[in-house]
Amino acid sequence: MRCAIVPPHVLRHVAEQHSDEQVRELVQRTLSLDHTQRGTRAAAQLIAEAPKATAPAAANRTIHDAGHKETLPGPTVRSEGGAATGDQAADQIYDWLGVTYDFYNAAYGRNSIDGAGLPLVASVHYSVDYDNAFWDGSQMVYGDGDQQIFATFTAPLDVTGHELTHGVTQYSGGLEYQGQSGALNESLSDVFGSLVKQYHLGQTADQADWLIGQGMFATGVHGTALRSMKAPGTAYDDPNLGKDPQPADMAHYVDTDSDNGGVHINSGIPNRAFYLTATAIGGHAWEKAGRIWYDTITGKKVPTTADFAKFASMTYATAGKLFGVKSTESDAVREAWSTVGVKVA
Template structure:
């Protein structure tokens, strides 16, 4: 769920809906704080967890479904294992089938044995929380909420969403795309691409027959929209009083240059999404066999770096199409034309040597400013702008407040925090970014503070202060 959607619902005039969204956001923060995304290609599989069953390579999927029974504890009680009879619970069966459909795509289309290529068991928990508006991959298993029943239905209904989240696991074990800026938007786009390919393969749809929608099955009929994202037409998926308007751009002319959401990873992913659809439709046939195979070759190949930008990725796909189908082939021309249409490549730069601005290479690590020395204590009249962005739905939440307007304890905490160099030190020491985690920006002109930090890197005391400040708005 892009954070900007949950943030819009949290500001709803409907009390129950706003409460459910805030609860989902709170739980989302806690769970994503533990998420770790590798910045280099992992070489081994994860350690076994309680409840795992080892599966021999190539043997088939090994799925286990658990029921949290309305709690926020995972995995919960086991309710269905691989090969077990269908349940009377629709969510259990949908999760089981969705995991199977995802495993089937990776196995039959790309000869990949589960997410890590080594038979990783697929685990899922259903009925997580009460009216929980989200589904997510926590690095080792899927977790599904039941939705609020007003805007969102149960999250197991959407097989492309299941495929999207599990694809994050494949990216972690292959390219390890950094979750920031253009590489982060590519990370999100890759998950959308293979999420919809899971759906298309399960339905037997060709590229021409597919709707290219992400999350269409999640929306309640009352919502004015078709899905969470429209890959063919970014920016048109919904226009709803409660959700706002789909913010995705369709080309580089409308690229969103922002510090929010790890540099707009959920927003700017619309550009490579559209490029994939254009390439898939021009190549024709089944997208998982045509454009999907080209994208997978790049994702799992040796040429891609963790900080890959749009232009570099585009050039790699053009080269991969040439390797698979021949230089000057119709498939290669289709891929190049798609990237030219969205403005990433130009006609004179089909090899990816020119075009979109490249992100700074940093050996797989994000860069950060040097720590600043401690400064003066801000006055009670000092204005603080606190913004929270990012998350699956990409929602923005912010508050501008004078320190003196806050409760006495929080006012003192803010004065101490802004007078110290703590935030600058955390920002300078940050080496990892985390998919779908929230991002906080703090600006206080009186003391010259302008800092952006991902939520997983914040000490609990600072994180709690930020959340109390936003909640009191």
């Protein structure tokens, strides 16, 4: 470090202005070396100052088999790093938990559901002919489907992404699972469920299908998926199930007492706002539109009773912070909410 005592601004001047090319080169190399070492020192200091990690930044999965009973979690069939079980549902969920973990970690630097390495626990084969999957506050639970309406809940990746995101929302302060805040809670799970799938497939916003639960229906059901973020209300139309009831805008908001105030119905409105934002911005949806939504919900400032208008205004504020108030991204957010009938304040 011969040059250590020479201040960097002087070195920079020499590197740019010295008449001898060899000297300029030498000094430039010294500068870049010094810069690297400064970087290393700064990083070492950051590591030393960082709170002691409670868990390594890697998925820690445990899969249980509920054995068609309703007692959770049931016996362990596969732990992190363990060999495949041969049970299709158990092995599929092991993989999908890994993909979802990787997505949150790679896209947003998040270490698991709680951001602090929470072990990922799932039970498969829950109950008999059970047409559902859910996050129970501490673990994922999957039924097998009754094979009449639903063929599977474990095969589509977005189901796992959806359930795990309920955990992320919970650890971010939560959104009351009732009315508009409940529909936002649902929508966030659909948004990041779809983004996990897009990330896994390497798709851009215009390549994605924007469907939730594609491939879940049993043979014979008239429908491609459960929900469409691109065109809410068009996912299925079946003689037994009826028609997809999701509204695409506020003018068609559904007031109901069932489903906790229609949380799986009115989620179509914020779902479409996200789709419109992502396609207006273009590219990989998780990078910009996803970042705006992610920073908004994990910023711990969204009230637990937030309505669509409140959340919309907060996404617009986040976009302004990330990309600038007059940026394409901010305009895309405001336009998207406006199209679905939600005014950004």
